[in-house]
Every structure is written in C-alpha cells, then in structure tokens.
Amino acid sequence: MDNDKLSSKTAGKPIRCRAAVSRQPGEPLVIEEITVAPPGAYEVRIRIICTSLCHSDITFWKLTVPPACFPRILGHEAVGTQVLDWDCESECGWRVVSASPTRQGIKVGL
Structure with missing residues (x-):
C-alpha cells in the first residue's frame, strides 16, 4: 500500500x-x-x-x-517506514531504524 494513501486514510484514527x-x-x-x-x-x-x-x-x-x-x-528492534507524523507536515516515507527498546515518548531517528 502506498504510504500517502495509508497516512491520509488513517490520520487521527486508531489502526x-x-x-x-x-x-x-x-x-x-x-x-x-491489536x-x-x-x-x-x-x-x-x-x-x-x-x-x-x-x-x-x-x-x-x-x-x-x-x-x-x-x-x-515483544519485538522492539524494528525497521520500518514512517507513514504518519503527529503534525502531518514532515515528509512521509523515510526509512526508520531503532535499536533501542521502544516505549511511549522515546525518540526515534527519522
């Protein structure tokens, strides 16, 4: 699925x-x-x-x-693509890598 389609369909909504x-x-x-x-x-x-x-x-x-x-x-070491930003102003589609344990509020390099 195209990232722009996903972000516009799901902006502000649970998935x-x-x-x-x-x-x-x-x-x-x-x-x-979930x-x-x-x-x-x-x-x-x-x-x-x-x-x-x-x-x-x-x-x-x-x-x-x-x-x-x-x-x-489980599974906190992930690779993915940014599809939605909190303000929807940044460029979607960036590759993301995080080797840190993820939790609410952690900063992820984009």
Whole structure:
C-alpha cells in the first residue's frame, strides 16, 4: 500500500495491526490483531517492515517477578517506514531504524 494513501486514510484514527503477544511468562507467543491509537505529540506512525526478538525480549518473556508485565508485546528492534507524523507536515516515507527498546515518548531517528 502506498504510504500517502495509508497516512491520509488513517490520520487521527486508531489502526488495527498484528503483534506478537505474550500472555503469560514462557508461554508461546500468539500473533494477535491489536488496536493502536493515532500518534500523539512528538510521536510518529511506522509501518514495520521487519522486527526480531533479541535476548532482552526473551528475558522479559520469561520473567515472573517485577518488572514482569503481561500481556506484553515483544519485538522492539524494528525497521520500518514512517507513514504518519503527529503534525502531518514532515515528509512521509523515510526509512526508520531503532535499536533501542521502544516505549511511549522515546525518540526515534527519522
């Protein structure tokens, strides 16, 4: 799908996408459809091209004591394309690489 079509169709709206979800420590991951809120201030929407599970994902997947938190979405090392900016003024279509654990408010190089 063309990035411009995706950004114009979904600007300001939640989207549905797939995620590898861990419901309980050590249980098999399940690919589930989830709802993702629209980007807030200083956030962007990224179409993920590829992601992987690393050692820290496996560590958190096995945790049974704090900071264990379930359900949890794994796969924080991703490559993708920016498709929507919080103000829709920046250029969509940039390639994005993040090797940092992602969480709300983290800055991603675009």
